Amino acid sequence: MNRFSIQRHYPAMQPLVTLGQRIHEAGRLESALIELVLMRVSQINGCAFCLDMHSKDARAAGETEQRLYLLPAWRETTLYSERERIAFAWAEELTELPSHESVSDALYAKAREHFDEDALVDLTLLVVAINSWNRINIAARTIGGNYKPVARKAETATA
Template structure:
């Protein structure tokens, strides 16, 4: 069995359904792409970065935001407070170095997202982390994404 055979079609469909539902419920395609790109940066998933950078551009995400996403905390004026709250939550859920998401990070996100959108944001972060781990484990190189 090769590494590219690790993902069962049923599992792939389930992950795709989770991703689609989370993005739809979040209701902001550009923000969704910023979130999945940031998680993919943290997880070193080249396939997902390649894919979602293309999608982000299709959704009109500002090139300056894409260029500075890895340093969003220092990029004053490039990301609004809502985006910054989503990115902070993305990092907290993705890295989990403290063993949990800090209360202040979650509370800040809750200021900008109602309960439903916050649940979808967390779902999106969970979904991309799953995809990142699958693609990194399988060693899927960038360039294979076909819309």
């Protein structure tokens, strides 16, 4: 049972929607990378609604089942590019923040090898946004399982 309606309060959440749209439209992060980061953060936070949404969006965009299934163990496979692996490490550290020393200088240096400053800011904002959505949906007790993917135009990016 939902505690409150996301739809009813959607106007208050519009800044988060707009942030996500701007990250997609900027084109500095590949659509596949975006969906995988959204999935990984939602796995860490245990947000069923977001996992349902982003797994379906990722599949609709052409992501493989194998990459989705192995995402929680991304360190133990070669299915992901170095750029994706750095993005996952960045997303995990920003999500978990075990200490004030999180997101180390070493990780930042690796990230800058694969992302220019603008793309890294976009990646950071993406992680901030999905953490917010996870917390909203968990607080609302939004039920996962009924999301229908929306067609998005293909986007590519390089950094």
